[in-house]
Amino acid sequence: MNTGDTAFMMICAALVFFMTPGLAFFYGGLVRRKNVCNTIMACVAIMGLSVVMWTLFGYSLSFGGNHAGIIGDFRWFGLNGVGMEAGPYADSIPHLVFCAFQMMFAMITPALITGSLVGRMKFKALFLFVAIWSVIVYYPMAHMVWGDGGFLAAIGSVDFAGGDVVHISSGISALVLAIILGRRRGYEHTTYRIHNIPSVVLGASLLWFGWFGFNAGSALKADGLAAHAFMTSAISAAAALLSWMFIDTIKNGKTTLVGAATGLVVGLVAITPGAGFVPIWSSFIIGALVSPICYFGVGFIKKKLKIDDALDAFGCHGIGGIWGGIATGIFTQKSINPVARWDGLIFGDYHLFVAQIVGIIITIAVAVVGTLICVAIVRVFTPLRVSVREEQVGLDISEHGESAYPSFNGLDQ
Numbered sequence: 001m002n003t004g005d006t007a008f009m010m011i012c013a014a015l016v017f018f019m020t021p022g023l024a025f026f027y028g029g030l031v032r033r034k035n036v037c038n039t040i041m042a043c044v045a046i047m048g049l050s051v052v053m054w055t056l057f058g059y060s061l062s063f064g065g066n067h068a069g070i071i072g073d074f075r076w077f078g079l080n081g082v083g084m085e086a087g088p089y090a091d092s093i094p095h096l097v098f099c100a101f102q103m104m105f106a107m108i109t110p111a112l113i114t115g116s117l118v119g120r121m122k123f124k125a126l127f128l129f130v131a132i133w134s135v136i137v138y139y140p141m142a143h144m145v146w147g148d149g150g151f152l153a154a155i156g157s158v159d160f161a162g163g164d165v166v167h168i169s170s171g172i173s174a175l176v177l178a179i180i181l182g183r184r185r186g187y188e189h190t191t192y193r194i195h196n197i198p199s200v201v202l203g204a205s206l207l208w209f210g211w212f213g214f215n216a217g218s219a220l221k222a223d224g225l226a227a228h229a230f231m232t233s234a235i236s237a238a239a240a241l242l243s244w245m246f247i248d249t250i251k252n253g254k255t256t257l258v259g260a261a262t263g264l265v266v267g268l269v270a271i272t273p274g275a276g277f278v279p280i281w282s283s284f285i286i287g288a289l290v291s292p293i294c295y296f297g298v299g300f301i302k303k304k305l306k307i308d309d310a311l312d313a314f315g316c317h318g319i320g321g322i323w324g325g326i327a328t329g330i331f332t333q334k335s336i337n338p339v340a341r342w343d344g345l346i347f348g349d350y351h352l353f354v355a356q357i358v359g360i361i362i363t364i365a366v367a368v369v370g371t372l373i374c375v376a377i378v379r380v381f382t383p384l385r386v387s388v389r390e391e392q393v394g395l396d397i398s399e400h401g402e403s404a405y406p407s408f409n410g411l412d413q
Contacts, residue, residue, distance in 0.1 A: 001085075002092040008222035009090075009097045015213025016104035020047055020111050022210055026203025026261070027115050029196040030311050034394025035119045036195065036404040042114040042123070046130055050107040053134055055079050058106055059099050061135070062142040063089065069151030071140050088148060090220040101217055102142070109138055109166045115311035116174035119184050120391055123399045125384045129177075129374050137173065137370035141165045141363065156341045156352065157359030158332065160229065161218035163273025163325045164363040171318020172367035175301075175309060180375055181384060183308035185391055192310075197257050204261035208237055211268045215275040225337060229275040232283040233268060239287030240267025247295050262316065266294045269320035274328035277340050282331035286324065294319050322360055329356030 024043035028036045050058075060076035067073065076082050079099065087095030110130045117126070144150040145159045152164065159165060184192075194200065215233040219226035244263025245255045270290035271283055278286070298315035301307050309315055329352050332344040342352040378384065390398035397403060 001094070002221075005090075005092040005221045006094060006097055008226070009093050009101055009217060009220065012213035012217025013097070013101040013104055015210045016101065016217065017107065017210075019104075019207055019210035019214065020108045022203045022206025023108060023111055024203070025199050026207060026265070027118070027311055029199030029201075029203060030115075030194050030258075031118050032192065032394070033195045033405060034396055034403075036396065037402055038123065038395035038399050039114070039118050041400060042126060043111045045123075045127055046111045046114075047107060049127065049131060050110070050134065051103060053131065054103045054106050055099075058134060058139055059102065061139040062102070062106075063099075063147050066143070066147065066149035069144060069149055069154055071143050072147060089146075092221055098220070101220075102146075105162060105166060105214075106134065106138060106142070109162075109170050110134060112166070112170040112313055112317050113174045113177065115313035116178040116309045117181055118310045119395060120181055120385055121177075122382060122384065122386055123395070125378050125382045128378050128381060132374045132377055133173065133370065136373055137169055137367055138165070141169050141366060144362075145359075152359045152362065155358060156355040158277060158328060158340050158352070158356070159273045159325070159359070160276040160328075160337075161215045161272045163269075163321045163328065164359055167269050167272060167317040167321030168325065168360060168363045169367045171314045171316070171321055172364050173371040174313035175307070175318060176368055176371040177375070178307055178309045178314070181308075183306070184310065185388060187306075187308050194258060201257055201261050204265055208264055208268065211237070211272075215268075215272060219276055225276050228280070228336065232275045232278060232280055233271050235280065235283040236271035236287030236290075237264045237267035239284050240264060240270065240291045243267075243288045243291035244295065247292060262294075262312075263291050266290050266316050266320040269317055270324040270327065273321070273324045274332060277328055277333070277337050278331040278344070279333055279336065282327070286327045286331070289327075290320050290323050293323050325356050325360045326353075329353035 020043055024040040028040040031039045057077055060074050061072045064076040065073035082095045082099050084094045087098055090098045142165050144152045145165050212230055216226040216230040241260050241264040244259050248255050248259040267287040270286050294316055297319040298312050301309055301315055330345045332340050332352055334340040334343055342349045345353040
Protein backbone atom coordinates (compact mmCIF):
# COMPACT_ATOMS: atom_id res chain seq x y z
CA MET A 1 0.00 0.00 0.00
CA ASN A 2 1.24 3.45 -0.92
CA THR A 3 -0.36 6.65 0.32
CA GLY A 4 0.90 8.66 -2.66
CA ASP A 5 -0.62 6.22 -5.15
CA THR A 6 -3.84 6.15 -3.15
CA ALA A 7 -4.16 9.94 -3.08
CA PHE A 8 -3.34 10.14 -6.80
CA MET A 9 -5.93 7.53 -7.74
CA MET A 10 -8.67 9.13 -5.61
CA ILE A 11 -8.00 12.45 -7.35
CA CYS A 12 -8.08 10.72 -10.73
CA ALA A 13 -11.40 9.08 -9.85
CA ALA A 14 -12.82 12.50 -8.99
CA LEU A 15 -11.46 13.91 -12.28
CA VAL A 16 -13.14 11.16 -14.29
CA PHE A 17 -16.39 11.80 -12.41
CA PHE A 18 -16.14 15.45 -13.44
CA MET A 19 -16.15 14.39 -17.09
CA THR A 20 -19.84 13.43 -17.00
CA PRO A 21 -21.05 16.90 -15.93
CA GLY A 22 -18.59 18.23 -18.53
CA LEU A 23 -20.21 16.03 -21.16
CA ALA A 24 -23.63 17.32 -20.05
CA PHE A 25 -22.54 20.92 -20.72
CA PHE A 26 -20.88 19.91 -24.00
CA TYR A 27 -23.97 18.11 -25.30
CA GLY A 28 -26.37 20.61 -23.71
CA GLY A 29 -24.80 23.53 -25.53
CA LEU A 30 -25.02 21.78 -28.88
CA VAL A 31 -28.77 21.12 -28.86
CA ARG A 32 -31.79 23.34 -29.41
CA ARG A 33 -32.96 25.60 -26.62
CA LYS A 34 -36.09 23.49 -26.08
CA ASN A 35 -34.13 20.26 -25.44
CA VAL A 36 -31.23 21.39 -23.25
CA CYS A 37 -32.72 20.28 -19.90
CA ASN A 38 -33.57 16.85 -21.32
CA THR A 39 -30.07 16.47 -22.75
CA ILE A 40 -28.37 17.41 -19.48
CA MET A 41 -30.85 15.36 -17.46
CA ALA A 42 -29.84 12.23 -19.37
CA CYS A 43 -26.28 12.60 -18.07
CA VAL A 44 -27.40 13.53 -14.55
CA ALA A 45 -29.71 10.51 -14.30
CA ILE A 46 -26.92 8.22 -15.47
CA MET A 47 -24.69 9.64 -12.73
CA GLY A 48 -27.11 8.24 -10.16
CA LEU A 49 -28.06 5.02 -11.93
CA SER A 50 -24.49 3.98 -12.73
CA VAL A 51 -23.23 4.34 -9.15
CA VAL A 52 -26.07 2.26 -7.70
CA MET A 53 -25.74 -0.47 -10.33
CA TRP A 54 -21.93 -0.55 -10.10
CA THR A 55 -21.78 -0.90 -6.34
CA LEU A 56 -24.56 -3.49 -6.19
CA PHE A 57 -23.40 -5.85 -8.94
CA GLY A 58 -21.65 -4.05 -11.82
CA TYR A 59 -18.17 -4.10 -10.29
CA SER A 60 -18.48 -7.76 -9.41
CA LEU A 61 -19.68 -8.72 -12.89
CA SER A 62 -16.86 -6.72 -14.47
CA PHE A 63 -13.95 -7.66 -12.24
CA GLY A 64 -15.03 -10.45 -9.86
CA GLY A 65 -14.18 -13.98 -11.03
CA ASN A 66 -14.20 -15.14 -14.63
CA HIS A 67 -16.60 -17.09 -16.82
CA ALA A 68 -15.30 -17.96 -20.30
CA GLY A 69 -13.34 -14.71 -20.42
CA ILE A 70 -16.61 -12.81 -20.95
CA ILE A 71 -18.13 -11.95 -17.57
CA GLY A 72 -17.46 -12.18 -13.84
CA ASP A 73 -19.78 -13.32 -11.07
CA PHE A 74 -21.52 -11.99 -7.96
CA ARG A 75 -18.77 -12.63 -5.41
CA TRP A 76 -18.50 -8.91 -4.65
CA PHE A 77 -22.23 -8.18 -4.66
CA GLY A 78 -22.90 -4.94 -2.78
CA LEU A 79 -19.09 -4.53 -2.52
CA ASN A 80 -18.96 -7.37 -0.03
CA GLY A 81 -15.28 -8.23 0.32
CA VAL A 82 -14.12 -5.01 -1.36
CA GLY A 83 -12.35 -3.13 1.40
CA MET A 84 -9.46 -0.96 2.49
CA GLU A 85 -6.74 -3.51 1.74
CA ALA A 86 -5.17 -3.91 -1.69
CA GLY A 87 -7.14 -5.89 -4.26
CA PRO A 88 -6.14 -8.20 -7.12
CA TYR A 89 -5.80 -5.43 -9.74
CA ALA A 90 -3.54 -2.95 -7.98
CA ASP A 91 -1.18 -3.74 -5.12
CA SER A 92 -0.44 -0.20 -3.91
CA ILE A 93 -3.99 1.20 -3.49
CA PRO A 94 -7.05 0.02 -1.55
CA HIS A 95 -9.43 -2.25 -3.42
CA LEU A 96 -12.17 0.34 -2.86
CA VAL A 97 -10.14 3.00 -4.66
CA PHE A 98 -9.74 0.81 -7.75
CA CYS A 99 -13.47 0.10 -7.62
CA ALA A 100 -14.26 3.83 -7.37
CA PHE A 101 -11.96 4.69 -10.28
CA GLN A 102 -13.55 2.08 -12.53
CA MET A 103 -17.02 3.20 -11.43
CA MET A 104 -16.49 6.54 -13.12
CA PHE A 105 -15.81 4.80 -16.44
CA ALA A 106 -19.08 2.92 -16.08
CA MET A 107 -20.73 6.30 -15.56
CA ILE A 108 -19.52 8.27 -18.54
CA THR A 109 -19.65 5.47 -21.13
CA PRO A 110 -23.46 5.18 -21.47
CA ALA A 111 -23.72 8.97 -21.17
CA LEU A 112 -21.76 9.25 -24.44
CA ILE A 113 -24.54 7.37 -26.25
CA THR A 114 -27.10 10.06 -25.45
CA GLY A 115 -25.56 12.46 -27.97
CA SER A 116 -26.95 10.48 -30.90
CA LEU A 117 -30.60 10.55 -29.87
CA VAL A 118 -31.34 14.03 -28.52
CA GLY A 119 -34.74 15.55 -29.19
CA ARG A 120 -36.63 12.36 -29.93
CA MET A 121 -36.23 9.54 -27.37
CA LYS A 122 -38.51 9.14 -24.36
CA PHE A 123 -36.66 9.69 -21.12
CA LYS A 124 -38.20 6.56 -19.57
CA ALA A 125 -37.04 4.48 -22.53
CA LEU A 126 -33.53 5.97 -22.35
CA PHE A 127 -33.24 5.30 -18.62
CA LEU A 128 -34.29 1.68 -19.03
CA PHE A 129 -32.03 1.26 -22.07
CA VAL A 130 -28.97 2.49 -20.16
CA ALA A 131 -29.64 0.12 -17.26
CA ILE A 132 -29.92 -2.90 -19.56
CA TRP A 133 -27.06 -1.79 -21.83
CA SER A 134 -24.69 -1.54 -18.88
CA VAL A 135 -25.35 -5.19 -18.04
CA ILE A 136 -25.36 -6.60 -21.57
CA VAL A 137 -22.60 -4.49 -23.17
CA TYR A 138 -20.47 -2.48 -20.73
CA TYR A 139 -19.82 -4.99 -17.93
CA PRO A 140 -18.83 -7.80 -20.35
CA MET A 141 -16.60 -5.42 -22.34
CA ALA A 142 -14.85 -4.20 -19.18
CA HIS A 143 -14.26 -7.80 -18.14
CA MET A 144 -13.01 -8.95 -21.55
CA VAL A 145 -10.46 -6.12 -21.75
CA TRP A 146 -9.44 -5.44 -18.13
CA GLY A 147 -10.82 -8.28 -16.01
CA ASP A 148 -8.81 -11.26 -14.74
CA GLY A 149 -8.89 -13.84 -17.57
CA GLY A 150 -10.66 -11.50 -19.99
CA PHE A 151 -10.91 -12.82 -23.55
CA LEU A 152 -9.55 -9.80 -25.40
CA ALA A 153 -6.64 -9.46 -22.98
CA ALA A 154 -5.90 -13.15 -23.48
CA ILE A 155 -5.50 -12.79 -27.25
CA GLY A 156 -3.07 -9.91 -26.74
CA SER A 157 -5.32 -6.94 -27.55
CA VAL A 158 -4.51 -3.89 -25.42
CA ASP A 159 -6.62 -0.93 -24.38
CA PHE A 160 -4.95 1.39 -21.89
CA ALA A 161 -7.91 3.53 -20.84
CA GLY A 162 -11.01 2.60 -22.84
CA GLY A 163 -10.81 2.69 -26.62
CA ASP A 164 -12.78 -0.54 -26.95
CA VAL A 165 -14.55 -0.48 -23.59
CA VAL A 166 -15.68 3.15 -23.59
CA HIS A 167 -15.52 4.80 -27.00
CA ILE A 168 -16.10 2.12 -29.62
CA SER A 169 -18.81 0.36 -27.59
CA SER A 170 -20.72 3.60 -26.93
CA GLY A 171 -20.12 4.99 -30.42
CA ILE A 172 -21.38 1.88 -32.21
CA SER A 173 -24.38 1.62 -29.88
CA ALA A 174 -25.15 5.29 -30.54
CA LEU A 175 -25.12 4.65 -34.29
CA VAL A 176 -27.43 1.61 -34.04
CA LEU A 177 -29.83 3.48 -31.75
CA ALA A 178 -29.88 6.53 -34.06
CA ILE A 179 -30.79 4.28 -37.01
CA ILE A 180 -33.56 2.54 -35.05
CA LEU A 181 -35.03 5.81 -33.74
CA GLY A 182 -34.96 7.46 -37.15
CA ARG A 183 -34.20 11.05 -37.97
CA ARG A 184 -35.62 14.08 -36.22
CA ARG A 185 -38.77 15.33 -37.94
CA GLY A 186 -37.92 17.89 -40.61
CA TYR A 187 -34.28 16.72 -40.56
CA GLU A 188 -33.72 17.37 -44.27
CA HIS A 189 -35.41 20.79 -44.30
CA THR A 190 -34.40 22.33 -40.97
CA THR A 191 -31.21 24.06 -39.90
CA TYR A 192 -30.25 22.86 -36.42
CA ARG A 193 -28.53 25.78 -34.77
CA ILE A 194 -26.24 25.33 -31.78
CA HIS A 195 -27.89 27.33 -29.03
CA ASN A 196 -25.00 27.96 -26.59
CA ILE A 197 -21.43 27.84 -27.88
CA PRO A 198 -19.82 28.99 -24.59
CA SER A 199 -21.45 25.96 -22.91
CA VAL A 200 -19.92 23.72 -25.57
CA VAL A 201 -16.43 25.09 -24.91
CA LEU A 202 -16.92 24.89 -21.14
CA GLY A 203 -17.96 21.25 -21.47
CA ALA A 204 -15.04 20.40 -23.76
CA SER A 205 -12.63 22.08 -21.35
CA LEU A 206 -14.01 20.10 -18.41
CA LEU A 207 -13.68 16.93 -20.48
CA TRP A 208 -10.02 17.70 -21.23
CA PHE A 209 -9.38 18.45 -17.56
CA GLY A 210 -11.02 15.21 -16.45
CA TRP A 211 -9.37 13.20 -19.22
CA PHE A 212 -5.98 13.64 -17.57
CA GLY A 213 -7.36 11.55 -14.70
CA PHE A 214 -9.02 9.20 -17.18
CA ASN A 215 -5.77 8.34 -19.00
CA ALA A 216 -3.02 9.04 -16.46
CA GLY A 217 -5.02 7.29 -13.74
CA SER A 218 -5.17 4.14 -15.83
CA ALA A 219 -1.54 3.56 -14.86
CA LEU A 220 -2.99 2.84 -11.37
CA LYS A 221 0.09 4.44 -9.79
CA ALA A 222 1.64 7.88 -9.51
CA ASP A 223 4.63 6.88 -11.59
CA GLY A 224 6.41 7.48 -14.88
CA LEU A 225 3.79 5.62 -16.90
CA ALA A 226 1.11 7.96 -15.53
CA ALA A 227 3.25 10.95 -16.55
CA HIS A 228 3.72 9.41 -20.00
CA ALA A 229 -0.04 8.94 -20.46
CA PHE A 230 -0.64 12.50 -19.23
CA MET A 231 1.66 13.95 -21.87
CA THR A 232 0.49 11.80 -24.79
CA SER A 233 -3.07 12.85 -23.92
CA ALA A 234 -2.21 16.55 -23.84
CA ILE A 235 -0.28 16.38 -27.13
CA SER A 236 -2.89 14.39 -29.04
CA ALA A 237 -5.69 16.73 -27.94
CA ALA A 238 -3.66 19.80 -28.90
CA ALA A 239 -2.64 18.39 -32.28
CA ALA A 240 -6.23 17.41 -33.08
CA LEU A 241 -7.51 20.84 -32.03
CA LEU A 242 -5.09 22.56 -34.41
CA SER A 243 -5.79 20.03 -37.14
CA TRP A 244 -9.55 20.67 -36.93
CA MET A 245 -8.95 24.42 -37.02
CA PHE A 246 -6.86 23.93 -40.15
CA ILE A 247 -9.62 21.90 -41.83
CA ASP A 248 -12.19 24.57 -40.90
CA THR A 249 -9.97 27.22 -42.46
CA ILE A 250 -9.49 25.27 -45.67
CA LYS A 251 -13.16 24.29 -46.00
CA ASN A 252 -14.92 27.41 -44.72
CA GLY A 253 -12.31 30.17 -44.71
CA LYS A 254 -12.48 30.69 -40.94
CA THR A 255 -11.97 28.82 -37.69
CA THR A 256 -14.85 28.06 -35.29
CA LEU A 257 -15.06 27.59 -31.54
CA VAL A 258 -17.25 24.51 -31.94
CA GLY A 259 -14.76 23.02 -34.37
CA ALA A 260 -11.83 23.62 -32.03
CA ALA A 261 -13.76 22.11 -29.11
CA THR A 262 -14.72 19.08 -31.18
CA GLY A 263 -11.14 18.65 -32.35
CA LEU A 264 -9.71 18.52 -28.86
CA VAL A 265 -12.31 15.94 -27.82
CA VAL A 266 -11.60 13.59 -30.75
CA GLY A 267 -7.89 13.95 -30.05
CA LEU A 268 -8.50 12.67 -26.53
CA VAL A 269 -10.67 9.84 -27.84
CA ALA A 270 -7.98 8.71 -30.28
CA ILE A 271 -5.13 8.60 -27.75
CA THR A 272 -7.12 6.84 -25.02
CA PRO A 273 -6.38 3.20 -26.00
CA GLY A 274 -2.68 3.86 -26.58
CA ALA A 275 -1.88 6.61 -24.06
CA GLY A 276 0.30 4.30 -21.97
CA PHE A 277 1.67 2.22 -24.86
CA VAL A 278 2.75 4.54 -27.68
CA PRO A 279 5.86 6.79 -27.75
CA ILE A 280 5.29 10.48 -27.18
CA TRP A 281 6.23 11.47 -30.75
CA SER A 282 3.45 9.29 -32.14
CA SER A 283 0.79 11.19 -30.18
CA PHE A 284 1.34 14.15 -32.54
CA ILE A 285 0.50 11.91 -35.49
CA ILE A 286 -2.47 10.21 -33.80
CA GLY A 287 -4.02 13.55 -32.87
CA ALA A 288 -3.29 15.28 -36.17
CA LEU A 289 -4.87 12.48 -38.20
CA VAL A 290 -7.98 11.86 -36.10
CA SER A 291 -9.51 15.25 -36.94
CA PRO A 292 -9.69 14.72 -40.72
CA ILE A 293 -10.78 11.12 -40.16
CA CYS A 294 -13.68 12.20 -37.93
CA TYR A 295 -14.46 15.39 -39.86
CA PHE A 296 -15.04 13.58 -43.13
CA GLY A 297 -16.55 10.57 -41.36
CA VAL A 298 -19.22 12.78 -39.80
CA GLY A 299 -19.91 14.38 -43.18
CA PHE A 300 -20.30 10.97 -44.82
CA ILE A 301 -22.77 9.78 -42.17
CA LYS A 302 -24.90 12.90 -42.28
CA LYS A 303 -24.78 13.82 -45.97
CA LYS A 304 -24.41 10.47 -47.72
CA LEU A 305 -26.03 7.95 -45.38
CA LYS A 306 -28.58 10.45 -43.97
CA ILE A 307 -28.24 9.00 -40.47
CA ASP A 308 -29.23 11.46 -37.75
CA ASP A 309 -26.38 11.02 -35.27
CA ALA A 310 -27.50 14.28 -33.70
CA LEU A 311 -24.35 15.30 -31.80
CA ASP A 312 -21.92 13.01 -33.65
CA ALA A 313 -21.55 10.45 -30.87
CA PHE A 314 -20.56 7.81 -33.40
CA GLY A 315 -18.73 10.27 -35.62
CA CYS A 316 -16.45 11.32 -32.76
CA HIS A 317 -16.30 8.40 -30.31
CA GLY A 318 -16.95 5.47 -32.63
CA ILE A 319 -14.74 6.56 -35.53
CA GLY A 320 -12.17 8.22 -33.27
CA GLY A 321 -12.02 5.16 -31.02
CA ILE A 322 -11.54 2.81 -33.97
CA TRP A 323 -8.69 4.96 -35.28
CA GLY A 324 -7.17 5.02 -31.79
CA GLY A 325 -7.30 1.23 -31.52
CA ILE A 326 -5.68 0.83 -34.93
CA ALA A 327 -3.04 3.45 -34.09
CA THR A 328 -2.23 1.55 -30.89
CA GLY A 329 -1.52 -1.50 -33.03
CA ILE A 330 0.75 0.60 -35.24
CA PHE A 331 2.79 2.63 -32.73
CA THR A 332 2.95 0.60 -29.48
CA GLN A 333 6.34 -0.07 -27.91
CA LYS A 334 6.38 -2.85 -25.33
CA SER A 335 9.40 -1.18 -23.70
CA ILE A 336 7.03 1.60 -22.58
CA ASN A 337 4.53 -0.78 -21.02
CA PRO A 338 5.23 -4.53 -20.70
CA VAL A 339 1.49 -5.27 -20.68
CA ALA A 340 1.84 -5.17 -24.48
CA ARG A 341 3.22 -8.51 -25.72
CA TRP A 342 4.48 -7.15 -29.02
CA ASP A 343 5.69 -3.95 -30.61
CA GLY A 344 3.45 -2.19 -33.10
CA LEU A 345 3.34 -2.56 -36.86
CA ILE A 346 5.70 0.35 -37.51
CA PHE A 347 8.42 -1.49 -35.57
CA GLY A 348 8.14 -4.58 -37.78
CA ASP A 349 5.77 -6.85 -35.81
CA TYR A 350 2.24 -7.49 -37.04
CA HIS A 351 0.91 -9.56 -34.10
CA LEU A 352 -0.37 -6.66 -32.00
CA PHE A 353 -1.91 -4.96 -35.02
CA VAL A 354 -3.89 -8.11 -35.82
CA ALA A 355 -4.95 -8.47 -32.17
CA GLN A 356 -6.15 -4.85 -32.18
CA ILE A 357 -8.24 -5.39 -35.32
CA VAL A 358 -9.79 -8.52 -33.81
CA GLY A 359 -10.54 -6.62 -30.60
CA ILE A 360 -12.23 -3.81 -32.54
CA ILE A 361 -14.35 -6.26 -34.56
CA ILE A 362 -15.45 -8.11 -31.43
CA THR A 363 -16.30 -4.83 -29.69
CA ILE A 364 -18.42 -3.74 -32.65
CA ALA A 365 -20.24 -7.09 -32.69
CA VAL A 366 -20.95 -6.97 -28.95
CA ALA A 367 -22.22 -3.39 -29.21
CA VAL A 368 -24.48 -4.05 -32.21
CA VAL A 369 -26.03 -7.25 -30.86
CA GLY A 370 -26.25 -5.89 -27.33
CA THR A 371 -27.99 -2.70 -28.47
CA LEU A 372 -30.54 -4.65 -30.52
CA ILE A 373 -31.31 -6.84 -27.50
CA CYS A 374 -31.67 -3.79 -25.25
CA VAL A 375 -34.04 -2.09 -27.68
CA ALA A 376 -36.17 -5.24 -27.95
CA ILE A 377 -36.49 -5.41 -24.16
CA VAL A 378 -37.25 -1.70 -23.74
CA ARG A 379 -39.99 -1.83 -26.37
CA VAL A 380 -41.84 -4.37 -24.24
CA PHE A 381 -42.34 -1.70 -21.58
CA THR A 382 -42.47 1.63 -23.44
CA PRO A 383 -42.26 3.20 -26.90
CA LEU A 384 -38.79 4.46 -27.77
CA ARG A 385 -39.79 7.73 -29.37
CA VAL A 386 -41.84 10.71 -28.25
CA SER A 387 -44.93 11.76 -30.20
CA VAL A 388 -44.88 14.31 -33.02
CA ARG A 389 -46.42 16.93 -30.73
CA GLU A 390 -43.96 16.25 -27.92
CA GLU A 391 -41.04 16.56 -30.33
CA GLN A 392 -42.37 19.88 -31.63
CA VAL A 393 -42.89 21.31 -28.14
CA GLY A 394 -39.50 20.09 -27.01
CA LEU A 395 -38.51 17.39 -24.56
CA ASP A 396 -37.79 19.87 -21.76
CA ILE A 397 -41.49 20.59 -21.43
CA SER A 398 -42.97 17.30 -22.62
CA GLU A 399 -40.67 15.00 -20.60
CA HIS A 400 -39.75 17.10 -17.56
CA GLY A 401 -42.16 20.03 -17.35
CA GLU A 402 -39.41 22.62 -17.11
CA SER A 403 -37.51 25.03 -19.31
CA ALA A 404 -33.85 26.02 -19.21
CA TYR A 405 -34.82 29.54 -20.29
CA PRO A 406 -38.31 30.30 -18.93
CA SER A 407 -38.11 33.99 -19.90
CA PHE A 408 -37.49 33.17 -23.57
CA ASN A 409 -40.62 33.79 -25.63
CA GLY A 410 -39.28 33.57 -29.19
CA LEU A 411 -39.63 30.83 -31.77
CA ASP A 412 -37.43 27.76 -31.36
CA GLN A 413 -37.69 25.62 -34.46
